[in-house]
Amino acid sequence: MVSRIKFFQEAIKNIKTLGTLTPSSRFLSKKMIRKINFAKADVVVELGPGNGAITKYILERLSPNAILICFEINDNFYDQLEAIQHPQLVVVKASAEKIKEELIKLNISKANYIISSLPLTIIPDEISNEILKKTYQVLEHQGTFVQYQYSLTYYKKLKKVFQESISLEFQVLNIPPAFIYRCKKVE
Numbered sequence: 001m002v003s004r005i006k007f008f009q010e011a012i013k014n015i016k017t018l019g020t021l022t023p024s025s026r027f028l029s030k031k032m033i034r035k036i037n038f039a040k041a042d043v044v045v046e047l048g049p050g051n052g053a054i055t056k057y058i059l060e061r062l063s064p065n066a067i068l069i070c071f072e073i074n075d076n077f078y079d080q081l082e083a084i085q086h087p088q089l090v091v092v093k094a095s096a097e098k099i100k101e102e103l104i105k106l107n108i109s110k111a112n113y114i115i116s117s118l119p120l121t122i123i124p125d126e127i128s129n130e131i132l133k134k135t136y137q138v139l140e141h142q143g144t145f146v147q148y149q150y151s152l153t154y155y156k157k158l159k160k161v162f163q164e165s166i167s168l169e170f171q172v173l174n175i176p177p178a179f180i181y182r183c184k185k186v187e
């Protein structure tokens with residue numbers, strides 16, 4: 001409950017970068033990651049983790065040698081994520097459009113899964129295009145990008161990048177209800 005209130009306070013101040021007033025429900029968080037094959041995931045990246053609604057479920061399931069790298073631009077959320085102090089968690093205070101450069105700094109060239117709650121529809125086009133382009137570049141062959149959105153408006157854009165390899169799910173138990181896109185890199 002406390003974390004929901006803190007999220008709400010942050011959202012009031014930064015609605016243009018958060019895009020919502022409440023963190024993801026446990027139902028949405030679990031559905032986002034339910035198809036991750038954790039036994040085979042060495043590198044998982046999370047874009048826009050906020051105060052860790054999805055992060056905590058990823059950390060619970062990571063294999064012992066795997067790593068979770070989170071990209072968050074909000075100072076307060078960054079501090080809250082750093083406070084988790086999990087040995088397999090790396091929190092990067094940088095915009096998701098720097099994903100490629102930041103992974104190189106960490107000596108990582110490819111990610112198996114990229115889980116995103118970025119409010120793509122309110123991020124300026126030139127930035128969101130760059131995020132999608134670099135996300136695709138750093139995904140391994142057969143890697144998956146998972147993104148939730150509150151509408152279907154982004155489907156066309158995702159299709160341009162991932163072509164036909166997109167599946168769609170819906171989670172009604174969230175405020176607001178959300179669509180989940182699973183986009184596979186097949187080339």
Ligand SMILES: C[S@@+](CC[C@H](N)C(=O)[O-])C[C@H]1O[C@@H](n2cnc3c(N)ncnc32)[C@H](O)[C@@H]1O
Pocket residue numbers: 017018019020022023024047048049050051052053054071072073074077094095096097117118119123
């Ligand atoms: C809708 S909230 C999602 C928070 C959390 N993952 C959840 O599902 O409850 C979006 C998050 O993306 C972050 N964000 C927005 N633009 C970003 C960017 N360009 N790079 C990294 N994080 C960003 C915001 O600060 C916020 O924490």
